[in-house]
Amino acid sequence: MRFHFKTSYDQDIRLFPDWWNFSLYALLLVLLLVMPWLIDDFYLGEMTNVLIWAVAGLGLMILTGQTGLVSLGHSAFMALGCYLTVNFMDTGMPFLLAFVLAGVVTGVVGAIVAIPALKLHGVYLSIFTLALAILADDIIVILDHWTGGVNGIYAPEIWIFGFEINRWAMPASWYYLALGTALFVTLIYRNLLRAPLGRAFAAVRDSEISAQAMGVDVARTKTLAFGFSCAFAGMGGALMGLFAGAFNNETFNFLLAIQLLMMIIIGGLGFIHGAFLGAIVIAFLPQLLAIGTDTLGINSVPGLETGVFGMILIAFILFEPMGLYGRWLKIRTWLELFPFARRDMFRRQKTYLKTERLR
Amino acid sequence: MSLLTLENVTLKFGGVTAVNNLSMSVNEGEVFALVGPNGAGKSTVFNMISRFYTPVRGSIAFDGHDLLKRKPSQVPSLGIARTFQNIELFERATVLQNLLVGRHRHRKTTLVEEMFFIGRTREQERQHRHAVEEVIDFLDLQAYRDKMIAGLPYGVRKVVELARALATKPRLLLLDEPASGLSVEETQDMRWWIDDIRRQMGITVLMVEHDMGLVSKVCDRVLALADGAKLAEGSPAEVQAHPAVIEAYLGTAAISKTANAKGERV
Numbered sequence: 001m002r003f004h005f006k007t008s009y010d011q012d013i014r015l016f017p018d019w020w021n022f023s024l025y026a027l028l029l030v031l032l033l034v035m036p037w038l039i040d041d042f043y044l045g046e047m048t049n050v051l052i053w054a055v056a057g058l059g060l061m062i063l064t065g066q067t068g069l070v071s072l073g074h075s076a077f078m079a080l081g082c083y084l085t086v087n088f089m090d091t092g093m094p095f096l097l098a099f100v101l102a103g104v105v106t107g108v109v110g111a112i113v114a115i116p117a118l119k120l121h122g123v124y125l126s127i128f129t130l131a132l133a134i135l136a137d138d139i140i141v142i143l144d145h146w147t148g149g150v151n152g153i154y155a156p157e158i159w160i161f162g163f164e165i166n167r168w169a170m171p172a173s174w175y176y177l178a179l180g181t182a183l184f185v186t187l188i189y190r191n192l193l194r195a196p197l198g199r200a201f202a203a204v205r206d207s208e209i210s211a212q213a214m215g216v217d218v219a220r221t222k223t224l225a226f227g228f229s230c231a232f233a234g235m236g237g238a239l240m241g242l243f244a245g246a247f248n249n250e251t252f253n254f255l256l257a258i259q260l261l262m263m264i265i266i267g268g269l270g271f272i273h274g275a276f277l278g279a280i281v282i283a284f285l286p287q288l289l290a291i292g293t294d295t296l297g298i299n300s301v302p303g304l305e306t307g308v309f310g311m312i313l314i315a316f317i318l319f320e321p322m323g324l325y326g327r328w329l330k331i332r333t334w335l336e337l338f339p340f341a342r343r344d345m346f347r348r349q350k351t352y353l354k355t356e357r358l359r
Numbered sequence: 360m361s362l363l364t365l366e367n368v369t370l371k372f373g374g375v376t377a378v379n380n381l382s383m384s385v386n387e388g389e390v391f392a393l394v395g396p397n398g399a400g401k402s403t404v405f406n407m408i409s410r411f412y413t414p415v416r417g418s419i420a421f422d423g424h425d426l427l428k429r430k431p432s433q434v435p436s437l438g439i440a441r442t443f444q445n446i447e448l449f450e451r452a453t454v455l456q457n458l459l460v461g462r463h464r465h466r467k468t469t470l471v472e473e474m475f476f477i478g479r480t481r482e483q484e485r486q487h488r489h490a491v492e493e494v495i496d497f498l499d500l501q502a503y504r505d506k507m508i509a510g511l512p513y514g515v516r517k518v519v520e521l522a523r524a525l526a527t528k529p530r531l532l533l534l535d536e537p538a539s540g541l542s543v544e545e546t547q548d549m550r551w552w553i554d555d556i557r558r559q560m561g562i563t564v565l566m567v568e569h570d571m572g573l574v575s576k577v578c579d580r581v582l583a584l585a586d587g588a589k590l591a592e593g594s595p596a597e598v599q600a601h602p603a604v605i606e607a608y609l610g611t612a613a614i615s616k617t618a619n620a621k622g623e624r625v
């Protein structure tokens with residue numbers, strides 16, 4: 001059992017509330033940094049994949065988990081980020097600059113695209129974004145001068161300050177690129193959460209009416225949420241395409257957006273940890289299934305992955321709507337209170353629905 | 360001196376005239392109550408001041424500003440805060456986070472400062488926290504500081520909503536039925552708090568309340584509405600004794616009984 005004592009306001013403002021918490025994350029970081037020495041190249045590639053999904057997942061999380069706007073179209077912004085990066089590099093721009101600039105431009109485009117969607121709620125917004133994803137597919141084909149159309153393009157060589165980032169020659173280089181990006185995005189996400197904008201996101205999610213009554217400009221907040229979300233998704237998309245080595249319109253079709261959404265729901269909506277946990281599930285599930293079918297001695301079934309993934313999603317929605325991270329929080333609380341935890345402690349309390357009532 | 364002025368305000372919902380040619384004025388430093396039977400248009404008056412509704416006729420001014428020129432999210436920056444009849448809190452956030460949203464209008468940080476948590480951000484956060492902590496102490500919410508709203512009992516939610524409004528440091532506080540659904544003890548607390556809000560904090564209060572016991576204890580002036588129109592205005596005793604008011608409440612015997620019968624919970 002562990003007690004939390006608060007001695008100053010800074011404990012709630014700092015990145016890490018206490019020494020214990022800081023140590024845990026420092027340990028995790030060290031572990032991540034030495035990972036290339038601990039696991040073989042194959043699994044290092046899988047870890048890179050996890051981190052890339054997590055970057056895109058954090059993007060969707062800020063919109064859906066934090067601000068309550070469900071997007072089924074983030075594949076469009078992932079594509080935009082990827083094609084922008086490559087096209088910027090074509091003009092001779094160094095990778096790092098092209099990558100970050102592509103993220104910023106994708107964010108700005110996302111914020112502009114969001115403007116007509118500001119008045120849309122719930123399922124209407126989702127359909128609007130889904131339409132964007134389908135449209136993006138066609139646009140990629142039409143703009144084949146820049147995108148390579150259906151034939152796609154090969155990822156250019158990536159150099160950062162004289163180091164080559166090469167998946168085959170040096171898997172660790174890609175791993176560190178993905179890790180650096182994930183850390184950068186996580187830090188911005190965390191900073192926003194402890195600042196007024198992050199609280200405005202939550203306010204808009206839970207009650208637009210009272211957010212306005214507190215002086216939160218709902219349209220501005222939603223626009224910014226779209227902006228950050230699309231910027232992160234764009235960076236994730238860029239990494240995903242470049243890591244794959246070659247990509248075309250199929251790489252970024254709308255199924256990617258739906259997978260991304262399922263991923264953050266399984267991980268836990270509204271938690272940074274949720275994006276990472278969901279990414280672990282999505283990246284390692286194919287491996288697990290392959291091992292499973294191998295040991296059972298059956299041939300791999302087409303569509304098995306998607307089917308199992310869908311089933312996992314349904315199970316979570318029914319039994320643990322707070323996702324993997326929500327489950328972990330409950331386990332942790334139980335451990336911390338041991339042996340005083342009561343069985344009914346986590347029973348769902350009477351929840352008051354989002355009402356938006358004025359009278 | 361008049362802080363809030365409504366002049367000949369009319370608002371219609373389709374064929375229903377919810378507020379009919381209403382004029383009223385709330386003076387700086389007083390506690391003013393709007394009373395009237397269900398559906399009289401009291402909440403609608405609040406929602407016009409918050410700019411969720413726009414009257415078809417008339418004007419609303421706050422401290423020399425034309426409120427009708429503002430968007431709902433620009434109203435709090437003038438110093439107007441409110442609570443809702445049916446409690447509108449941010450459910451998936453803690454009490455502390457809810458109150459910190461109340462500080463939104465006082466933020467001075469830019470987007471880039473917030474993204475990287477640089478510049479004024481940390482110092483501002485400390486100040487927001489300090490201001491919120493004063494409200495927590497004032498309303499005795501220490502025990503609930505880190506609790507999620509979802510799962511808090513009704514009476515506590517009511518106090519949290521008051522706290523969030525106070526965290527904005529308003530000049531005018533609009534309370535829509537602050538005592539409805541509260542127990543006798545909780546209503547007592549509410550009464551002392553409203554007194555202190557006016558006396559210690561110097562905040563002007565405009566409230567809607569059915570509990571005439573509470574109204575006569577804390578209010579300086581009362582305006583009675585029925586069917587959107589003004590019936591009577593004056594001290595609590597005057598309004599309660601006014602023939603038109605008694606007639607409007609006829610059928611529900613005495614006004615105080617209405618209050619008890621109305622102990623509705625969402």
Ligand SMILES: Nc1ncnc2c1ncn2[C@@H]1O[C@H](COP(=O)(O)OP(=O)(O)OP(=O)(O)O)[C@@H](O)[C@H]1O
Nearest residue numbers: 359372375377396397398399400401402403404444
């Ligand atoms: N958004 C709306 N759309 C249509 N009619 C409305 C709307 N809001 C209020 N009304 C109507 O306007 C009238 C006044 O409603 P209002 O909510 O202001 O009453 P009230 O005095 O606050 O009553 P109560 O004591 O029940 O809260 C009622 O007839 C109500 O049905």
Ligand SMILES: [Mg+2]
Nearest residue numbers: 359401402444
């Ligand atoms: Mg009302």
